Amino acid sequence: MDISKYIDSDLLNKFEFYNYGHSLEILHESYPEEWKELQECFRKLSLSIDDIKKSGGNESPIPKKFDDILYPYGWREIRISGDLIVKKYPRKVAQRRGKFADEPYEVETITGYIDGHNIDFLKNRVAFDLEWNSKDQTFDRDLLAMRTYFDCGLIDVGVIVTRAGELNEIFREIRDDHGQILMKKYGASTTWMGKLTYRLDSRRNGGCPILAVGIRKECVEDYGRLAAYNSELKKIHKR
Structure with missing residues (x-):
């Protein structure tokens, strides 16, 4: 599939795209x-070396970059809860199968049948989640949330x-303020594209169409200068 007709050309070098469910x-x-x-x-996203050095979770400045751009457009974080109402209809005539009464003889409500499903951003019927550096099991939660929203008829498509x-190339070259290689923080068991696509390949999103978007090293504004600096250092060490 040629994705270039669906994505602005200037974004193709900054991000990778994986198209699931059209x-x-x-x-x-x-x-x-x-x-x-x-x-x-995506176009406005620019990360600095300082951004990626900082801790993950609420201390990271990266999620706020998305907030600052999307909130003015009307995107909002959403949490849903819902009760399941089950109606039991008796058979109308004892001798005939498949014929049921118009009114239920019993109604049962299962409170909190769906609950606690958060999505970072929702607008109209499009859901959007960002996972920069969480434990990779977070993808299971995200995909379950989007699948639930989709099954409830609340969204038509999700973006993660x-x-x-x-980006591991950068993490292997940079040390944090404590002198530790960043790769120790951005390990294999954290959220990155390899941990997402295998879940999508096994259809953990159910029937919900998902666009998986990967932030590439071209989004890191200082990377070109850093790469040139490291290249010069290697040349010096070889002399």
């Missing part, structure tokens, strides 16, 4: 305004952004 086609054709806003968010594998 998510790109749905975004492009059915939600052009939301897709335009997400692409604008995470780190591309090539």
Whole structure:
């Protein structure tokens, strides 16, 4: 599939895209305004070396970069809960199968049948989640949430952004403020594209179309200068 007709060309070098369940086609054709806003968010994303040195979770400045761009467009974090109402209808005539009464003889409510499913951003029927550096099991939670929203008829497509594998090249070259290689913080058991795609390949998203987006090293504004600096150091050490 040629994804270039669905994605602005300037984004193809900064991000990698994996299309599951025709998510790109749905975004492009059915939600052009939301897709335009997400692409604008991707376009404006710029990470510094200092950004990636900082701790993950609430201390990381990276999620806030997405907040600052998407909130003015009307994207909001959402949590849903719902009760399941089960109606039991008796057979109308004892001798005939498949014929049921118009009114139930019993109604049962299962409170909190769905509950606690958070999504970082939702607008209209498009869901968006960011996972920069959490434990990789977080993807299971995200995919379950999007699957639940989809099965409940609340969304038509989901987008999940995470780190591309090539960012490891940067993490292996940089030390944090304590002198530790960053790769120790951004390990194999954290959220990155390799941990997401194998879950999508095994259809843990159910029927929900998902666009997986990987942040590549071109999004790191200082990387070119850092790479040149490290290259010069290697030349010096070889002399």
